[in-house]
Amino acid sequence: MSNMSEVLSSILPPAPVCAARVLAAEDGGAVTVQIGETARMAECRVLATGGEAVALCAGDDVLVWLADASGGRGVVIGKIVPYAQPDAITAPAERAARPPKLVLEAQGDIVLRNGGARLTLGRDGDVELACKRFTARGHRLLELLAPMIKLN
Incomplete structure (x- = not known):
């Protein structure tokens, strides 16, 4: 042994x-x-x-x-609890009941936060994305349109 x-x-x-x-x-x-x-x-x-x-x-x-x-x-x-089927997949009828467009409005900033990620829509028009890793995927074209682009 x-x-x-x-x-x-x-x-x-x-x-x-x-x-x-x-x-x-x-x-x-x-x-x-x-x-x-x-x-x-x-x-x-x-x-x-x-x-x-x-x-x-x-x-x-x-x-x-x-x-x-x-x-x-x-x-x-x-x-020990009864098993419940997770609702990870939304039924088509439930998805059809959702509005086609959702508008969030506020007098100040709108902040979406989850774990270490944060998206801030500033009242002055600035958008800030703070995260550990950012991935952008486009099926055809990914455009960055601005008079100035800064990469560091």
């Missing part, structure tokens, strides 16, 4: 991952779950994945990693 993880895996039984149901969730982070259809219960903490915090309440179905063989403590890996 070449490393410590192989030694430990040969000595320790594998920690089970199983479905559970939340019995109680406290503000301090402790979640009590019932393991599967058994009478076993476990005190768990909730895994933070960097996104929004998972809101758990009694009756929620969760996936739990049990830290010890007795199943007395563990970690809630995630909440």
